[in-house]
Amino acid sequence: MAKRPEFDGVLTCPMPVGVHDRIVLGHGSGGKLSAELIEQIFLPAFNNSALNQLNDQAIVDFPGKQLAFTTDSFVVKPLFFPGGDIGSLAVHGTVNDLAMGGAQPLYMSAAFILEEGLEIETLRRVVQSLQRAAIEAGVTIVTGDTKVVEKGHGDGLFINTTGIGTVQRGLTLSADQAVPGDRVILSGPLGDHGIAILAQREGLEFETTIQSDSAPLHTLARAMLDAAPVGAIRCMRDPTRGGLSSTANEIAAKSRVGITLEESCIAVREEVRGACELLGLDPMYVANEGKLVAIVDPCVAGAVLAAMQQHVYGREARIIGTVTESNPGTVVMRTAFGTTRIVDMLPGDQLPRIC
């Protein structure tokens, strides 16, 4: 029989596992591992002033214009989900990246990587959905590409896009512009997209079907910008992968400010909360595809909020927090109990807990 251990304080500890020498799924999670790839691999290689801003889009000068330029890839599984599909998502994701820079989206490319064996009918449905979404968003798909990979070398269908839009001269929205005192505004409840996908993928059944919030946000962004003088909206971001926690942490880090969020002001739909409880997930880390976060001068926060609430994609907008001088680089959540906790970025994907 084993002997009872003595607690002398020097027992045990596993070896640290060193830095990654291969890509793991967490590198695509939008959390700390994703940031590590960008900082260690991409930025040193491509280093330039437009890229180094690390916004959702690059703003580049073009004779007579300021252009917003972005690219995105879509690898969602399943291809069709409640509230959207990979085609509409490709448009919304691209348009939103442009819109968060205050741009009017104009043109898109769409490149398809197809897996051998994909049904043509599936491709047709995706393409039609993509076109419908493009019409709604007022963008034109002006160029494209198709590649086919062998069976087993893709997951049915991947889409890569680029998007181009124009930005009003003098308008700069950027994650490094938050100032203490600014308000944090969120356009609606968190977690719909991530949970809709997860529920579909895992075959989870709830009393009501959770719909993805996938939507184009450029007209909402426009309405907000029209409601405030230039410069009063410091930054807009869509909290996609990594959720609100990643977005808030990025802004806090880039602006060297603290952000305090009020838990009771952050809306999460009842069914999404239920699913998160069941799965052991935190909605703060779940992806959204039709929400935006804005950092706004406190003097115009009320006017911007009112404009948002007039818009179909901003009806449930709320002020959820404040930018602070204290705790620079840190996001703090004030709970309904009046206590506080840190909201950190996740190292990788959220992991379902054992029990």
Next chain:
Amino acid sequence: MKYVDEFRDPRLARSLVDDIAKRVTRPWVLMEICGGQTHTLVRYGFDELLPKQIELVHGPGCPVCVTPLEIVDKAISLASRRDVIFVSYGDMLRVPGSTTDLFRVKAAGGDIRVVYTPVEAVKIAQANPARSVVFFGVGFETTAPAHAMAILQAKRLGVTNFYLLASHVLVPPAIETLLESAKNRVQGFIAPGHVCTVVGFQQYEELAGRYHVPIVVGGFEPTDLLEAIRELVIQLEDGRAEVVNQYARSVSRTGNLAAQHAVEQVFEICDRRWRGIGPIPQSGMRIRPEFAQFDAERVFGLEGSGAEEPSECIAADVLMGIRKPMDCPAFGRQCTPESPLGAPMVSSEGACAAYYRYRRHGVEAGMKG
């Protein structure tokens, strides 16, 4: 949300805290045993909420944290085999073994799948008859019934390519080890509500009597825990040491007999090494010889790696509530959730990870206006 919001009601929480503050006259050290309870306490900032006389220390009840290195190494070796589909709960994937973790094995080509229930693994085995499907069954008394059911189901369905890599641990022997230790400071325990849902709380009555220590079976929501703390304070102030069931909406004295029966059929008690703590006699469960055909360790002839855990972190003291995560020199420096040095930094239920995520700075919260 029904059945959740009631237990997160700030007004009720405030009145419980006020009541605790009224009753407490001297310092008490209390331990919540389960990692899920630790997670709630830290997430809701109970240290800011409770009177200073109450010190909460965190117990060994994090299944991810205490699974021995040797078992993690065995999991990694199985998951690396081409003929194996390795199936696991999500949060075991990041647990470091001696040299790597399951995420990296997956990146290197291992077929590793995450499920929410072991019965899914039996289905995967049925769908892939040419391959061996191994489920990584770790946890306390809570997960053991589901693992037993998976084996019983595989047997009933005649599934011959399903195996369980089992590493179960039992709570009471660990608590007894702690109570026997000269270093113990804990004066009252919040017993793990989900473990007790399965096994009841008779064993805790024995512990309370023998060591004259009050034990409250507690839930996982904020007001559950506050009620449990209040009950412990009342008993300690009165000099009583009884077992009280605060989590009666889930726990009965005898527990879930059907679940216990399934566990007894499939598993037997054995000695077990706890990561971060060491070997504890009669503190684990292994698959009975009658079910050897489902036992991954036997079928695949896995040898113990003999891996020794280096002694850089203070996991043992943290898991036994002797010291706090912040007392560790490596905390937040060499040891973070991205590269955990110690097991309690791995799972969100681990005390170190919970502190790192929620409370690592003395933050000032100032929401103006």
